[in-house]
Amino acid sequence: MRKLWKLLGAGTAISVALFLGACSDDSSNTTGTGVDHGEISVPIPDTETDASSTSEETSSATEKPSSSSDATSSETKPASSSVKETSSASEETSSASEPPSSSATSSSSTAEVVAKSWRENCLDTINAYRATENVAPLTLAADSLQACTDKQAAADMESGKAHGHFGDCHEGAQNTGPNINTSWQGTDTTKIAYYYAKMMWEDEKKLVTSGERDPNKDEDYSYIGHYLNMRNPRYTKVACGFAVSSDGKKAWLNMNFYSR
Numbered sequence: 001m002r003k004l005w006k007l008l009g010a011g012t013a014i015s016v017a018l019f020l021g022a023c024s025d026d027s028s029n030t031t032g033t034g035v036d037h038g039e040i041s042v043p044i045p046d047t048e049t050d051a052s053s054t055s056e057e058t059s060s061a062t063e064k065p066s067s068s069s070d071a072t073s074s075e076t077k078p079a080s081s082s083v084k085e086t087s088s089a090s091e092e093t094s095s096a097s098e099p100p101s102s103s104a105t106s107s108s109s110t111a112e113v114v115a116k117s118w119r120e121n122c123l124d125t126i127n128a129y130r131a132t133e134n135v136a137p138l139t140l141a142a143d144s145l146q147a148c149t150d151k152q153a154a155a156d157m158e159s160g161k162a163h164g165h166f167g168d169c170h171e172g173a174q175n176t177g178p179n180i181n182t183s184w185q186g187t188d189t190t191k192i193a194y195y196y197a198k199m200m201w202e203d204e205k206k207l208v209t210s211g212e213r214d215p216n217k218d219e220d221y222s223y224i225g226h227y228l229n230m231r232n233p234r235y236t237k238v239a240c241g242f243a244v245s246s247d248g249k250k251a252w253l254n255m256n257f258y259s260r
Contacts, residue, residue, distance in 0.1 A: 063172060063173035063174070063225075063229060063257075117190070118189040118190045118193065118240070118242075119140060119146060119239075119240045120140070121190045121193065121194065122189075122190075122193040122194075122197070122238070122240035122255070123138060123139070123140050123238060123240070125193065125194050125197045125198070126138060126197055126230055126238060126255075129197070129201045129230060129231070130230065130231060133231055135231055135233050136233060136236070138235060138236060138237055138238045138257075139236065139237050139238075140237065140238065140239070141237040141238060141239040141256070141258050145169055145170070145237075145239045145256070145258070146239045146240070146241065148168070148169040148239070148241075149169050149171075149239040149240065149241025149254050149256050150241040150242060150243060151241075151243075152165045152168050152169050152241055152254055152256075153176075153241040153242055153243040153252045153253065153254040154243035154252070155168075156176070156178065156243075156252055156254065157178070157179075157243050157245060157250065157251075157252035160178075160179075162176050162178045163176065169239065169256055170258075171239070171256035171257060171258060172234075172235065172257055172258055172259050173229045173232070173235065173256075173257040174229075174254060174255065174256050174257070175196075175200060175225075175226045175229055175230070175254075175255040175257075176252070176253060176254045176255070177192070177196045177252070177253035177254075178252050178253075179250055179252070180192060180250065180251040180252065180253065181249070181250065182244070182248060182249055182250065182251050183249075187244050187248070187251060189242045189253075192242070192251065192253060193240055193242075193253060193255075196253060197230070197255075200226030200227060200230060201226070201227050201230055201231075204223065204224040204225075204226055204227035204228075205224075205227050207220075207223055207224055208224055208227065215228055229257055232257070234259050235257040235258060235259055236258065236259060236260060237257070237258040237259075237260070238255060238256065238257055238258070239254075239255070239256040239258070240253075240254075240255055240256075241253070241254040241255075241256065242254075
């Protein structure tokens with residue numbers, strides 16, 4: 001009986017922890033280009049979910065080689081058909097054929113405000129960390145790139161592959177949080193983006209300041225790539241994208257960085 005209680009106790013201890021991970025990909029700092037260089041699993045106490053809910057997510061980051069174009073202007077549209085934006089012409093045609101009701105218009109406006117608000121919080125979180133190292137703040141990338149990053153996150157989630165559509169939105173680097181279990185924070189994009197940014201920066205910077213990992217060593221990039229992407233002074237803009245699965249059980253976060 002004592003052995004049984006010990007086993008049950010161990011199971012409970014495991015179930016009350018939510019495991020998140022971060023995996024970063026920065027091709028300019030590695031021998032490979034545009035590929036996922038590894039996953040980092042970081043245990044994070046779960047104070048928000050039920051004890052019976054346990055999950056493990058990973059996040060990753062990637063960056064184009066420095067010899068290639070890091071980003072496109074805000075006017076450039078996504079190259080991949082899987083993340084193409086709806087043309088304004090088709091939107092206008094739809095609006096003309098069936099004018100939206102006042103309630104539909106209000107709902108649409110509210111959704112736009114919410115989307116803008118969480119992206120600004122995502123930006124503010126990253127900039128707060130950059131400021132601690134006297135790195136110039138980022139600004140939000142163009143709306144077209146924000147929409148593209150949302151669609152890119154959805155496409156990555158559908159394929160189940162981190163960085164599966166890297167470059168489709170012309171980003172120079174990408175941090176991603178894939179396969180997020182919505183039992184953790186629901187679909188609260190503000191909290192999810194904040195938590196991932198905090199983990200990516202603080203946990204990985206500790207590895208650098210402790211001397212455990214060296215930013216100048218390619219083999220260490222997979223452990224500290226998120227931090228390096230977030231603090232990179234070459235980047236001036238960011239697009240934060242989010243997608244939720246059709247059954248509402250899974251979500252995906254992408255942070256795309258641009259140099260102009």
